[in-house]
Amino acid sequence: MLLNLEAFEACSDNTNDLGVTSYIWFMESIVDQDEDVKELQSKGIPINSIGWDKYVVDLFKDIITGLAPRVDAYLLVKTSIAMHLVKAKWTPIQIATWVKDVMRFAVLYAVVDILLSFIQTYFTVFPSPNKH
Structure with a gap:
């Protein structure tokens, strides 16, 4: 589904805010290991309907090849995560x-x-x- 949404977003006729592309980049930045997928799922964020957490990690790494997201997308979320890590x-x-x-x-x-x-x-x- 993500690949199809990203392909549609990349069409030259489609004028949009690159929301799907930016989402894919954001998810790839927070999903580095199998444990990250398990952590997200334990918090109620369903990102894996396949069953293999490693597949999800590899999928995001493969999808981002050649994508150009909006730089400011998810800036507030990224800043909140960084602040949480600093305060930890x-x-x-x-x-x-x-x-x-x-x-x-x-x-x-x-x-x-x-x-x-x-x-x-x-x-x-x-x-x-x-x-x-």
């Missing part, structure tokens, strides 16, 4: 994971910085013999 309390495990990721990035950055400094120093001390 971080658990000690989430904080530890974040610190570990930041430290891993910092160590990698330091190693790359030191390596590039050595390379720069080498070429400064031993210039290329082909220079005139």
